[in-house]
Amino acid sequence: MEASPFRGVVAxxxxxxxxxxxxxxxxxxxxxxxxxxxxxxxxxxxxxTGEVRRAGSARETVVRKARLGMAATGSPVGLASEGAFGPxxxxxxxxxxxxxxxxxxDRTGLxxxxxxxxxxxxxxxxxxxxxxxxAVLAFLRGVGxxxxxxxxxxxxxxxxxxxxxxxxxxxxxxxxxxxxxxxDGAAVLCADLRAHVNPTRMRVIAAAGERxxxxxxxxxxxxxxxxxxxxGAEPGLPCRDCGTPTPRDALLIxxxxxxxxxxxxxxxxxxxxxxxxxxxP
Ligand SMILES: [Zn+2]
Ligand SMILES: [Zn+2]
Numbered sequence: 001m002e003a004s005p006f007r008g009v010v011a012x013x014x015x016x017x018x019x020x021x022x023x024x025x026x027x028x029x030x031x032x033x034x035x036x037x038x039x040x041x042x043x044x045x046x047x048x049t050g051e052v053r054r055a056g057s058a059r060e061t062v063v064r065k066a067r068l069g070m071a072a073t074g075s076p077v078g079l080a081s082e083g084a085f086g087p088x089x090x091x092x093x094x095x096x097x098x099x100x101x102x103x104x105x106d107r108t109g110l111x112x113x114x115x116x117x118x119x120x121x122x123x124x125x126x127x128x129x130x131x132x133x134x135a136v137l138a139f140l141r142g143v144g145x146x147x148x149x150x151x152x153x154x155x156x157x158x159x160x161x162x163x164x165x166x167x168x169x170x171x172x173x174x175x176x177x178x179x180x181x182x183x184d185g186a187a188v189l190c191a192d193l194r195a196h197v198n199p200t201r202m203r204v205i206a207a208a209g210e211r212x213x214x215x216x217x218x219x220x221x222x223x224x225x226x227x228x229x230x231x232g233a234e235p236g237l238p239c240r241d242c243g244t245p246t247p248r249d250a251l252l253i254x255x256x257x258x259x260x261x262x263x264x265x266x267x268x269x270x271x272x273x274x275x276x277x278x279x280x281p
Pocket of ligand 2: 220221222223224225256257258259260261
C-alpha cells in the first residue's frame with residue numbers, strides 16, 4: 001500500500017443500496033482510498049424490477065454511474081458497481097451474477113473496470129395465485145428469505161412492484177393484494193436483487209472490489225499507470241485429443257488503460273475434447 005497512487009484520495013461512490021459496506025473497508029486497507037457517498041438516483045440508469053430498463057451493457061452502465069457520482073460530489077475520482085443477472089457467460093445452463101466495479105480518475109484519464117462472475121446467486125421468481133402456500137414458502141426458503149428480501153408485483157398489468165419485503169406476513173399480504181390487482185389473478189414473487197437487502201450479492205460485489213483493488217495496485221510494466229490487468233481473451237485452445245482449435249480461450253490478454261502495451265498469458269495447455277468441433281461435433 002506504500003506505493004498506492006490512491007493513498008489519501010477520496011473517491012465518490014454512487015450508490016443508493018449500501019454498497020459502501022462491501023467496498024469501503026477493502027479499498028481503505030488495500031489502496032488507502034476513502035469513499036464519499038454521492039447522493040444520486042442511480043435507478044435512472046436501470047432497475048432490476050423493470051420500471052427503468054438499462055440502456056447499455058452493465059460495463060457501460062457502471063462507468064456512467066461512476067460519472068454521476070463524480071458530478072454530484074465534484075470529486076475527480078469516482079467508483080461505482082453494477083450487476084447483471086442471467087445465464088452464466090460460459091456455462092449458460094447455470095444462473096450467474098456478474099458484478100462490475102469501476103474506478104475513474106479524471107486527474108490522469110484512467111478508467112479501470114473489473115468484474116466477477118459468480119454462480120452464488122438467489123435470483124429467481126415464482127408465479128402464484130396465492131392459494132398454494134407451500135409453493136410460496138418453498139420459494140422463500142430457496143432465496144434465503146428473510147435474510148434476503150423479496151419483491152411482489154401483479155403478474156398482469158403495470159402496477160409498481162413492492163420491494164424490500166422482509167417479513168412473512170408482509171409477503172402474504174402483498175401477494176393477496178397483487179393477485180387482486182392482476183387481470184389474471186396471479187402475483188409474481190421474486191428475489192430482491194438490490195445489494196442492501198441481498199447479502200449474497202453484497203459478497204459478490206466485495207469480491208469484485210477485491211479484484212479491482214488488486215488491479216489498481218498493479219502498475220503497467222511499460223508506463224507505470226495503475227490498473228494493469230486482463231482486457232480480453234483469445235479463443236482457440238487446442239483439443240487435448242486431436243489438436244483442433246476449440247472455442248475455449250487459449251490466452252488471456254493483459255493491458256493498460258493509458259498506453260498500448262499488451263502482454264499475453266496462456267490459460268491452459270489443452271481443451272477437453274467435449275468442447276472440440278471435431279471430437280464432439
Ligand atoms: Zn478434438
Ligand atoms: Zn501503460
